[in-house]
Amino acid sequence: MIINGVTIDLTFAEAFPMKATRAIITAQNEKWAMISAQAMTGFATSVIACGCEAGIERVLDSSETPDGRPGVSIMIFAMGGKGLAKQLETRAGQCVLTSPTSALFAGIDGGIRIPLGKNLRYFGDGFQIAKVISGKRYWRIPVMDGEFLSEATTGQVDAIGGGNFLVLAESQPQALAACEAAIEEMRKIANVIMPFPGGVVRSGSKVGSKYKALNASTNDAFCPTLKGMTKTDLSSEIESVMEIVIDGLTKEDIAKAMRVGIQAVCDLGADNGIKRISAGNYGGKLGPFHFHLQEIMA
Amino acid sequence: MSALTFTLKHRPDQRVDMSPLVCHHLKDLALPDIAALTLQNGKRKLRVDELFTISGSNAQTIVIKNSFAKLDFIGKELQGGSITVEGDAGAYLGFGMKSGEIKISGNAGLYAACEMKNGYLEIAGNAGDFLGAALPGNKMGMKGGAILVKGCVGERAGDHMRRGIILIEGNAGNYCGSRMTAGTIAVMGQTGRYVGYAMRRGTLLLWNQPRLPASFNDCGAHTLAFLPILFASFNKLNSRFANGASAFNRVQRYAGDMSEMGRGEILVKL
Numbered sequence: 001m002i003i004n005g006v007t008i009d010l011t012f013a014e015a016f017p018m019k020a021t022r023a024i025i026t027a028q029n030e031k032w033a034m035i036s037a038q039a040m041t042g043f044a045t046s047v048i049a050c051g052c053e054a055g056i057e058r059v060l061d062s063s064e065t066p067d068g069r070p071g072v073s074i075m076i077f078a079m080g081g082k083g084l085a086k087q088l089e090t091r092a093g094q095c096v097l098t099s100p101t102s103a104l105f106a107g108i109d110g111g112i113r114i115p116l117g118k119n120l121r122y123f124g125d126g127f128q129i130a131k132v133i134s135g136k137r138y139w140r141i142p143v144m145d146g147e148f149l150s151e152a153t154t155g156q157v158d159a160i161g162g163g164n165f166l167v168l169a170e171s172q173p174q175a176l177a178a179c180e181a182a183i184e185e186m187r188k189i190a191n192v193i194m195p196f197p198g199g200v201v202r203s204g205s206k207v208g209s210k211y212k213a214l215n216a217s218t219n220d221a222f223c224p225t226l227k228g229m230t231k232t233d234l235s236s237e238i239e240s241v242m243e244i245v246i247d248g249l250t251k252e253d254i255a256k257a258m259r260v261g262i263q264a265v266c267d268l269g270a271d272n273g274i275k276r277i278s279a280g281n282y283g284g285k286l287g288p289f290h291f292h293l294q295e296i297m298a
Numbered sequence: 299m300s301a302l303t304f305t306l307k308h309r310p311d312q313r314v315d316m317s318p319l320v321c322h323h324l325k326d327l328a329l330p331d332i333a334a335l336t337l338q339n340g341k342r343k344l345r346v347d348e349l350f351t352i353s354g355s356n357a358q359t360i361v362i363k364n365s366f367a368k369l370d371f372i373g374k375e376l377q378g379g380s381i382t383v384e385g386d387a388g389a390y391l392g393f394g395m396k397s398g399e400i401k402i403s404g405n406a407g408l409y410a411a412c413e414m415k416n417g418y419l420e421i422a423g424n425a426g427d428f429l430g431a432a433l434p435g436n437k438m439g440m441k442g443g444a445i446l447v448k449g450c451v452g453e454r455a456g457d458h459m460r461r462g463i464i465l466i467e468g469n470a471g472n473y474c475g476s477r478m479t480a481g482t483i484a485v486m487g488q489t490g491r492y493v494g495y496a497m498r499r500g501t502l503l504l505w506n507q508p509r510l511p512a513s514f515n516d517c518g519a520h521t522l523a524f525l526p527i528l529f530a531s532f533n534k535l536n537s538r539f540a541n542g543a544s545a546f547n548r549v550q551r552y553a554g555d556m557s558e559m560g561r562g563e564i565l566v567k568l
Contacts, residue, residue: 066527067523068526068530118420127561129501129561130480131482131501131524131528132442133464133527133531134531136522138527140523140524146520146521146522146523147520147522147523147524149523149524149527150441203406235484
C-alpha cells in the first residue's frame, strides 16, 4: 500500500492488555491546571522503568468540569490494578495536592473503584471533611492556600497499551515534523494518550539485550547508523526513524488514533522526505491485540 | 396502570398508624386484600376501607388524598416507589425510609424523616420539630438521602444527623443541627437560637447570619471549592435551591461546637 508516495508496510503493531484510569484536574485557570497535569503525568513514558504510562488526554473548558473551573483530563495506564492504584495515589499526592488552587475529580464513573482522594485525606490530620454529593464522596482537605477538594475514588477499567507506528524519513527534521503533525491530529481523539515526550519516541526498543540485566534494548533493526552492521529493516535512503506509541481504552480508540496519525504523516508525503510507515511487534506471540497498518488505512 | 389512591372518607378523632400502606407491602396484594388490611387507630383497629376509598392499582405509586395531621407513619421504612400526600401528614412521615420518594403538599408533623436512611422527601409546607432526627435515646438520626422543606421547620432539625442533606427554604427553629455527627443542613431563612448546639461534625449552610453560640470560633472568609458542586446537585429540584442565582461559594466559616468535638462548621453566605 502506498499513500502519497509513502509505503505502508504489511505489518502490524502489537499491543497488550493494561489497566487504565482517568482523572480530571481543575484549577483557578488553565495554566495551573496544566502545570499540575504535567507534573502528574511526568516521568511516565513507559512501564519498563516508570511503573506506569501517563499523559494528558485533553484540555477541558469550564462547562466540562465538575466544579466549573478550567481543567485537564489525564490518563494513567499500568500493567496491573495494584500498580495503577499505587501510581495514581502517589502522583495525586505529590503533584496535584501540592499544586496551588487544584482540585481532583474522577474521570471514569464506572469500573472498579480505586482511591483518588480516599487516602490523601489523611494529610488533613483529622481536619479533613467528607461530603457525599449526588452519591459521590468528596474529601475537603485543609491546605495552606485554602482547601484541596478531591473525589474519593475514580474508576479503573481494562485498556490497551502499546499501539504504535514508526515514521521512516530521509532526515531527522523531516521525521520529527511528520510526527509533530501526527500528534497534533491524534490529540483530538478521545480515550487515548501518547505517553512519550511530546508524544514521540526516538529510542524504540526491542525485547531483550546482550546484557543480562536489561530486558529491553535499542531496536537496532531500525537504527539508521547500524544499517551496515546489523540485520537492518531500513533501506539506504532512510536516515531517521521515530515512533509514536498509543495507549487507549479500547482497540477502536487506538485504531482511530493510528489512522489519523498515519494519515497526517502521509499528507506530508514523499515530497517531504517521508518514505515508509512501519510498526513494532514481537511476531504476534506476546500481545493479543494486533493493529494491521494496511487494514487501518484501508 | 393508574396510581393506587387512598382517599380519606372522614377524619377520625384518634391518630392513625399508616405504616402498612407502603409500596413494598402492597405490591403483591389485590385491592380486596388491601381493603382488608387493618390500621391502628387509637386503641382500635380499622379496616383500610373503613377509612379510605381505594382506587387505582399501581402500588409503586401511592397517592393519599384528603390527608390530615393525624395520619402518622406515612411511608414508614419505604423501600422504593413513590408516595404523594395531598394535604398534611402527622408525625413520623418517612420514618426510617430506605429508598423511594415521598412528596407532601401540606405540612408534616413531628419527627418527619426520623432516622431516614436514603431516598427523597419533599415537604411543600412546614415541618415540625425533630426533622431528620433520631428517636429519643437513639444516637443516629438521618443517615442518608435528601429532604427538601419549602416552608419552615421546627426545633432540633437534624438532631443527631449522620449523613445526607436537609434543605430548608424557610426558617429553622432553635437548636438547628444540634448534636450532628455529619451531613449537611442548608437554611435559606433565619435560624433560631443555639444553632449547631453540640454538633461534632457536619455542615450548616446558612443564607443569613445566625446568633452564634459562644462555642463557635470564626475561621474567616473563604471561597470553598465544594460549594459549586453542592449547588449543582440541586439543579433538578423543584425548589429555590435550584435557582442558579441562589448559589454562592464565598462564605464566613465558623468552626464548632468547641464544647464537643468541634469539627463541625457553620458556613454563612457573604
